[in-house]
Amino acid sequence: LLGEIKDTLDLTxxxxxxxxxxxxxxxxxxxxTLLPMAESTGPxxxxxxxxVISAIPTALxxxxxxxxxLIIIRMFIGIAGVNFSACQFWIGKMFVKEIxxxxxxxxxxxxNAAGGFIQILIGAVLFPLFRDHVYANFENDxxxxxxxxxxxxxxxxxxxxxxxxxxxxxxxxxxxxxxxMRNKGWINDEKSAGQNLMAAAKxxxxxxxxxxxxxxxxVEVTFLNAASKYFQDEFGQSTETAALIASGVGWVNLxxxxxxxxxxxxxxxxxxxxxxMLWQFLCIFVQGILTMVFSSINNLGLSIFMLIITAIxxxxxxxxxxxxxxxxxxxxEGSVGGIAGAGSxxxxxxxxxxxxxxxxxxxxxxxxxxxxxxSAFLTPFISIVGESAWFIEPEIGEAKYKARSWxxxxxxxxxxxxxxxxxxxxMNGMGSTIRNIxxxxxxxxxxxxxxxxxxxxxDENSTRLSKILEKAAAADNNSHGDNDxxxxxxxxxxxxxxxxxxxxxxxxxxxxxxxx
Numbered sequence: 001l002l003g004e005i006k007d008t009l010d011l012t013x014x015x016x017x018x019x020x021x022x023x024x025x026x027x028x029x030x031x032x033t034l035l036p037m038a039e040s041t042g043p044x045x046x047x048x049x050x051x052v053i054s055a056i057p058t059a060l061x062x063x064x065x066x067x068x069x070l071i072i073i074r075m076f077i078g079i080a081g082v083n084f085s086a087c088q089f090w091i092g093k094m095f096v097k098e099i100x101x102x103x104x105x106x107x108x109x110x111x112n113a114a115g116g117f118i119q120i121l122i123g124a125v126l127f128p129l130f131r132d133h134v135y136a137n138f139e140n141d142x143x144x145x146x147x148x149x150x151x152x153x154x155x156x157x158x159x160x161x162x163x164x165x166x167x168x169x170x171x172x173x174x175x176x177x178x179x180x181m182r183n184k185g186w187i188n189d190e191k192s193a194g195q196n197l198m199a200a201a202k203x204x205x206x207x208x209x210x211x212x213x214x215x216x217x218x219v220e221v222t223f224l225n226a227a228s229k230y231f232q233d234e235f236g237q238s239t240e241t242a243a244l245i246a247s248g249v250g251w252v253n254l255x256x257x258x259x260x261x262x263x264x265x266x267x268x269x270x271x272x273x274x275x276x277m278l279w280q281f282l283c284i285f286v287q288g289i290l291t292m293v294f295s296s297i298n299n300l301g302l303s304i305f306m307l308i309i310t311a312i313x314x315x316x317x318x319x320x321x322x323x324x325x326x327x328x329x330x331x332x333e334g335s336v337g338g339i340a341g342a343g344s345x346x347x348x349x350x351x352x353x354x355x356x357x358x359x360x361x362x363x364x365x366x367x368x369x370x371x372x373x374x375s376a377f378l379t380p381f382i383s384i385v386g387e388s389a390w391f392i393e394p395e396i397g398e399a400k401y402k403a404r405s406w407x408x409x410x411x412x413x414x415x416x417x418x419x420x421x422x423x424x425x426x427m428n429g430m431g432s433t434i435r436n437i438x439x440x441x442x443x444x445x446x447x448x449x450x451x452x453x454x455x456x457x458x459d460e461n462s463t464r465l466s467k468i469l470e471k472a473a474a475a476d477n478n479s480h481g482d483n484d485x486x487x488x489x490x491x492x493x494x495x496x497x498x499x500x501x502x503x504x505x506x507x508x509x510x511x512x513x514x515x516x
Contacts, residue, residue: 001123002225003232003239004148005070007141013229015067017356020225021349023074027081028345035085035338036197042178043090043334044170047083051163054080059156062149080159084217085341087111089334092326093173098265101276101323105261108322109315112220113253118155119228123243126151200335205328208378209321209336210343215284215375216317218347219291219368223249223314225352227307230361235300245304249311256312260319273327273387280320281379287313288373295365327384 006016038046057076064070088104095103130147138146172178200206227246231237237245260283267275290310297303321340328336351368358364380390 001127001148001151001239002229003242004127004144005064008145008148009064009066009070011067011070014356016229017225017352019067019070019074021352021356022071023078024081024221024345024348024352025078026075027078028342028349030079030082031085031338031342031345032197033338034082035089035341036194036200036332036335038086038089039196039332039334040178042172043086043093044166044172044177046086047090048163048167050079050082050086051159051166054078055156055159055163058159059153061152081341081345084108084111084344085334085337088322088325088337088341090172092333092337097326098268100326101261101264101268101319102258103261104322104325105258105319108318109253109255109257111253112257112315112318113250117247117250119224119243119247119250122151122155123228124240124247126154128240196332196335197338200329200332200339203328203336205324205382205384206336206339208382209324209328209340210346211378212280212284212317212321212375213340213343214347214350215372216287216314216321216347217341217344218351219287219372220249220311220314220318221344221348222351222355222368223307223311225348226355226361231300231303234361235303237300245307248304248308249314252308252311252315256315257319257322260316261322262319263316264320264323268323271388273382273384274390276320276323277379277382277390280317280324281376283313283317283320284379285373285376287317288369288371288376291369291372292366293369295362295369324382327387 002016002020005011006013034046034050054077057073058080061073061077064073087107091104091107092100127147130150131143134150135143135146173181175181224246227249228239228242231242231245232239264276264279267279269275271278287310290306290313294303294306294310297306325337325340326333351364354367355361355364383389
């Protein structure tokens with residue numbers, strides 16, 4: 001609707017882009033502050049609070065009468081963008097990290113598809129409905145103005161209904177809400193939000209994700225802001241037609257983001273972290289090249305085709321990027337996601353300023369494409385302890401498996417443990433992960449959630465779990481009358497697990513399986 005708002009308020013192109021830039025400025029700060037809080041409050045609380053708060057300025061869009069009012073109202077509407085990272089954090093609590101790419105890709109993809117859906121619903125359905133029918137008795141300009149001032153109430157109502165639904169019909173984790181888990185002593189709140197944020201900020205991988213989110217998610221926001229007006233100005237399309245064309249950027253989320261995440265996860269199964277990195281590099285680099293090609297096309301049909309192809313690779317890149325976050329830090333995942341998510345907003349702000357200051361949008365698209373491709377070369381510098389890197393394999397001595405949150409190591413060759421109801425699963429590398437931890441009857445061998453609950457001291461936690469496992473293994477050995485350590489599959493209990501190959505070796509030689 002920016003074209004209609006521009007005409008009503010008599011704005012320049014620079015002022016429109018300035019309002020788009022400010023629309024993501026406030027949420028940039030909030031992602032740094034609210035996402036670390038999610039590690040204490042739980043993602044559901046953040047999600048619902050943000051939906052309700054952002055619905056208020058959305059409903060008040062119709063009272064805007066000048067550029068200052070438009071900037072302020074869009075800035076507060078932009079608060080809703082916090083939920084992008086809150087959703088990522090929530091997915092990280094619901095699914096194991098080996099499938100984080102496809103899980104986040106599907107959730108984020110369907111969420112981002114709302115960008116395409118709202119372009120059609122508001123711009124091509126509700127706006128003409130109100131203009132041509134509800135306000136048919138008014139002059140054309142007056143009818144159009146009343147229409148855009150009215151239809152913005154609809155998404156506000158939907159946001160509030162969504163918040164109510166989420167609050168009453170969802171949980172923070174498969175084990176329940178944070179409040180319930182805290183009451184049972186399953187959550188340790190010793191670290192503050194500030195400490196979590198500092199820990200994430202000290203990890204250089206967080207800032208690589210910050211920059212690459214700027215050239216993936218940030219670019220998607222820029223395309224959503226720019227595409228409709230671009231086709232109106234460059235190809236003379238009407239508001240309704242331009243909205244339909246621009247909606248393609250959002251609709252490809254329905255499949256492309258999930259595919260990007262799935263291929264990233266598959267690459268990890270085949271080549272470890274190096275596989276994720278290769279796919280990440282390819283997607284971002286090609287995305288930049290396609291953006292530069294799009295800027296040079298003068299044919300309407302070909303330009304629409306290239307827009308869709310470019311959008312697909314934008315979503316491939318996003319789905320791939322999502323898969324890195326859970327690996328960077330399991331203890332401050334929300335803060336890492338907040339930093340990375342802030343990068344997408346910084347990218348949107350930076351590219352928004354580029355378009356606002358450029359007289360030729362084609363030149364702006366060209367520069368943006370060059371920045372995207374350049375950011376792909378940051379990928380080789382991603383280095384995660386215990387995972388393969390671009391040029392080198394991990395050093396086993398640097399990586400140590402720590403029993404954290406809902407992770408445990410169990411000795412599957414022990415009949416005693418099998419009798420406790422733990423599920424045995426054939427593990428194919430890391431492609432399959434057991435999700436059923438500590439099934440029925442675990443109290444009989446002293447395994448409970450306190451024994452493996454998260455703590456600030458991971459080494460102490462691992463030692464406690466190791467002793468429990470050794471005790472169970474010893475009891476099993478006594479029942480078989482075999483105390484020969486050389487032939488004992490339970491010893492040694494090796495927690496220094498690194499990449500997939502060493503994990504598989506440990507499973508085969510020592511009978512140790514990781515349950516996540």
